[in-house]
Amino acid sequence: MDGETLYSIGDLARRTGLTVKAIRFYADCGIVPPATRSPAGYRLYGIDAVARLDLVRTLRELGLDLATIRKVVDREVSLPEVAEAHAEALAVQIRTLRLRRAVLTAVARRGSSPEEMDLMHKLAKLSEDERRRLIGDFLDSAFGGLDNPAFEGVRRSMTPELPDNPEPEQVEAWVELAELSRDPDFRAVMRRVAEQHTEDGPGLRRNFAAVVRDRVGPALAAGVDPASPQAGAVVAAVLADYARLSGRPDDAGLRRRLLARLEAADDPRRELYLRLLAVINGWQAPESLAPVFGWFAEASGNVPPRT
Numbered sequence: 001m002d003g004e005t006l007y008s009i010g011d012l013a014r015r016t017g018l019t020v021k022a023i024r025f026y027a028d029c030g031i032v033p034p035a036t037r038s039p040a041g042y043r044l045y046g047i048d049a050v051a052r053l054d055l056v057r058t059l060r061e062l063g064l065d066l067a068t069i070r071k072v073v074d075r076e077v078s079l080p081e082v083a084e085a086h087a088e089a090l091a092v093q094i095r096t097l098r099l100r101r102a103v104l105t106a107v108a109r110r111g112s113s114p115e116e117m118d119l120m121h122k123l124a125k126l127s128e129d130e131r132r133r134l135i136g137d138f139l140d141s142a143f144g145g146l147d148n149p150a151f152e153g154v155r156r157s158m159t160p161e162l163p164d165n166p167e168p169e170q171v172e173a174w175v176e177l178a179e180l181s182r183d184p185d186f187r188a189v190m191r192r193v194a195e196q197h198t199e200d201g202p203g204l205r206r207n208f209a210a211v212v213r214d215r216v217g218p219a220l221a222a223g224v225d226p227a228s229p230q231a232g233a234v235v236a237a238v239l240a241d242y243a244r245l246s247g248r249p250d251d252a253g254l255r256r257r258l259l260a261r262l263e264a265a266d267d268p269r270r271e272l273y274l275r276l277l278a279v280i281n282g283w284q285a286p287e288s289l290a291p292v293f294g295w296f297a298e299a300s301g302n303v304p305p306r307t
Contacts (some may be wrong), residue, residue, distance in 0.1 A: 009027075015050055032082055055073060092163075100170035103117070103121050141187045142190035170280055208258070208261055216234060217235045238258075238296065265293070
């Protein structure tokens with residue numbers, strides 16, 4: 001100790017900006033032990049105490065507990081190890097806080113009841129595995145057991161991926177999509193669409209909705225009246241395409257078949273699911289086919305069926 005500069009608690013307080021009470025507390029905890037005592041019994045500290053106290057103050061401001069800080073200053077664990085573990089813990093806390101903020105923002109927007117808020121919170125805080133199981137169950141109900149290789153890609157394209165740090169609108173979209181996926185009636189609609197698509201066979205390599213869109217879209221954009229003769233030509237072209245691709249005769253049965261498929265595909269909940277999916281996954285909003293389907297259905301009603 002000869003020649004070493006020693007500091008009283010008051011000296012340390014002035015050098016570090018900490019209070020005497022705080023330094024005494026850290027000393028009592030063994031984090032900053034005194035180097036010696038004065039003849040009068042007062043604690044005296046070496047220059048290393050200044051560095052220790054600076055480190056302690058920084059670690060406390062970062063939220064580390066005293067037990068961990070003591071291990072760091074005593075070199076029982078390395079500072080990088082502690083920093084990494086604490087950063088991971090903070091990341092979890094940040095995600096939790098962002099999620100809570102998103103739920104509260106969504107509740108404020110929707111004017112939710114306490115029951116709706118409770119459900120929203122439960123759905124929002126599901127883990128990634130729990131979210132995948134919930135959506136997997138929905139997709140199984142729609143596509144499970146059907147002999148159609150294309151459905152594997154469809155399942156992937158219909159799977160929401162909520163980010164770790166979602167925006168409020170993504171949380172709100174996820175909650176609404178999760179609620180929708182649990183709706184038995186919507187599940188039945190999606191199953192019917194999948195079964196109809198499977199029945200069409202490999203000849204319809206594009207979705208049948210695309211067959212209608214490609215023919216009806218230009219007519220709709222051009223303002224063709226669905227009751228006009230021009231509309232009849234569009235309906236005939238759609239049915240001819242559908243007959244060719246499905247390998248079925250172009251007759252009244254084919255029209256009924258196509259209209260039944262469009263009715264199921266035009267269920268507003270299906271389009272809602274895809275819109276919500278786009279918000280969650282950060283995709284561009286999908287094109288609405290409701291106007292196209294509506295135009296074709298009206299035009300078909302004005303064109304006498306073939307016998």
